[in-house]
Amino acid sequence: xxxxxxxxxxxxxxxxxxVVSAMVLPALVLLTGLAWPLGLMSEGALGYERMSSxxxxxxxxxxxxxxxxxxxxxxxxxxxxxxxxxxxxRGLGVWKAICYGAAGVGTLWTAVVLLMVAF
Amino acid sequence: xxxxxxxxxxxxxxxxxNPRFMAYILREGTSIFVALYAxxxxxxxxxxxxxxxxxxxxxxxxxxxxxxxxxxxxxxxxVYHTYTWxxxxxxxxxxxxxxxxxLPDSAIIGGGYAACVVVSLVILVVAx
Numbered sequence: 001x002x003x004x005x006x007x008x009x010x011x012x013x014x015x016x017x018x019v020v021s022a023m024v025l026p027a028l029v030l031l032t033g034l035a036w037p038l039g040l041m042s043e044g045a046l047g048y049e050r051m052s053s054x055x056x057x058x059x060x061x062x063x064x065x066x067x068x069x070x071x072x073x074x075x076x077x078x079x080x081x082x083x084x085x086x087x088x089x090r091g092l093g094v095w096k097a098i099c100y101g102a103a104g105v106g107t108l109w110t111a112v113v114l115l116m117v118a119f
Numbered sequence: 120x121x122x123x124x125x126x127x128x129x130x131x132x133x134x135x136x137n138p139r140f141m142a143y144i145l146r147e148g149t150s151i152f153v154a155l156y157a158x159x160x161x162x163x164x165x166x167x168x169x170x171x172x173x174x175x176x177x178x179x180x181x182x183x184x185x186x187x188x189x190x191x192x193x194x195x196x197x198v199y200h201t202y203t204w205x206x207x208x209x210x211x212x213x214x215x216x217x218x219x220x221x222l223p224d225s226a227i228i229g230g231g232y233a234a235c236v237v238v239s240l241v242i243l244v245v246a247x
Contacts, residue, residue: 015211018200018204019204021153021197021200022200022201022204022205022231022235023201023234023235023238023239024238024239024242025153025156025197025200025201026194026197026198026201026235026239027238027239027242027243028156028160028242029156029190029193029194029197030194030243031242031243031246032159032160032163032181032190033156033159033181033186033187033189033190033191033193033194034187034190034191034194035247036181036182037181037182037183037186037187037190038187041246041247045246045247046178046181048167048171048174048175051163051167051174052167055164055167064160064164067157067160068157068160068161068164071153071154071156071157072154072157074150074153075150075151075153075154075157076154077150078147078149078150079150079151079154081147082144082147082148082150085144085147087130087131106157106158106161109161109165110161110164113161113164113165113167113168114164116168117164117167117168
């Protein structure tokens, strides 16, 4: 049997992550990185109580898992290819192993932490 | 047999040769800041699972001037990623036929932006 490429799997994760991050990241960064720190929202909007009930809920937890893990897979694909483009010629396989490995660890980590918050 | 001595065109600084290459690097470079933000979110979730005190430390980091500055850069990268992502979307979308004509590129790009605006408004209204 011919050796089949694993590229479709990683490209699908890259594409899905690209769509999800394009849709939600500007709003999320605006919320957590600028609006709340600059005092434009109420103090409790990002408070422990509100955030644990959101992250611990089924919908909130799933949303966070999808956004964080797919964003990792999206960025991993681009970083690996860009590193290669910058002249690490024999290294695309190595860069892919490092970047996809990191995305895999990030995905597992996100799942474990969300389960710890929920239970 | 001696080793081949094929001419290899030098590639150093290739991205400076054409403005399109620079735009490409800028687009791909957004992924570093996008990944950084995912790490910051995951750090926050990890702190959340560890208890109120560690979550307070994460919130204190968010409120620091350094973090606000960093998030300004991340926001610019995220917005540029959104802009470029939907610009190239027609090239990655299978042709959608309307009768005998395919859906125009502008409809796919515009649909993407419209969906992003709706999703962003929902997130902002629910979270605020």
